[in-house]
Amino acid sequence: MPHRFDERLIRWQPFGDFPHFVFAILQVDMQQRIADVLFKFAAGQQIVLHRHKALNHTFVVQGEHRLYEMDGRLREVRPTGSYTVSQPNETPHREGGGAEDCIVLFSMRPQPGELLYEILDDAGETIAELSLETLQALFEASSAEAETEAA
Numbered sequence: 001m002p003h004r005f006d007e008r009l010i011r012w013q014p015f016g017d018f019p020h021f022v023f024a025i026l027q028v029d030m031q032q033r034i035a036d037v038l039f040k041f042a043a044g045q046q047i048v049l050h051r052h053k054a055l056n057h058t059f060v061v062q063g064e065h066r067l068y069e070m071d072g073r074l075r076e077v078r079p080t081g082s083y084t085v086s087q088p089n090e091t092p093h094r095e096g097g098g099a100e101d102c103i104v105l106f107s108m109r110p111q112p113g114e115l116l117y118e119i120l121d122d123a124g125e126t127i128a129e130l131s132l133e134t135l136q137a138l139f140e141a142s143s144a145e146a147e148t149e150a151a
Contacts, residue, residue, distance in 0.1 A: 005062045005103060011146060012040060016128075018119070020045035020096065025139040026105075028132065034109050035116070035135050039095075041065070041102045046072065046094040049120040054110035056086045061105055064098030070124060092120050108132070 012022035020042040028035045038061070041047060046068050058065070058078075065078040070092045077098070078084060096102070108116050110132050119128035 007040070007062075007103065010038060010040075011142065013142060018048045021047045025135060025142060028136045028139045030132065030136055033112070033132060034107060035132060035139075037106050037108065037135070039104050039106060041095055041097040041104070043097040043100050043102070046096045049092050049094055049122060049124065051090060051092050051118045051120065052086060053088050053115040053118060054108055055088065056084075057107040057109070058082075058084045058086065059105045059107075061103040063100045063102030065102050065104050066096045066098055068094040068096065070094075088114070092124055108135075 010024045024038045026036040060082045067076040117130040118126045
């Protein structure tokens with residue numbers, strides 16, 4: 001009998017006002033410089049334009065992970081169960097889900113001083129940067145909020 005990933009206990013949170021995805025930080029290890037984060041991409045949508053500035057290991061947990069060129073053309077489709085190791089890349093892209101919402105585990109492994117992501121506007125200009133330190137602060141705030149809600 002097939003099993004589906006049950007996301008009901010995941011504490012999804014938005015990333016600012018950027019539409020079509022939510023995330024859940026599972027762990028940030030500052031000493032080893034590894035962050036494990038689940039991203040959920042909305043079905044049939046494309047998220048904000050961005051660049052991956054650090055090494056990423058990804059595993060597609062559910063759905064179809066789609067990658068798009070800057071102009072919106074489909075670049076690659078990764079089905080459930082796909083594992084990919086991606087080096088930092090200066091080529092901007094968008095990501096999204098296929099016919100259903102897509103959940104992907106990202107294990108980010110930046111070198112000291114390396115950013116995780118650059119968030120870009122539609123013209124390709126940088127509008128935000130995300131570092132491991134920023135992710136750690138978000139993780140601590142989310143953990144504190146969860147503890148308060150549980151109390």
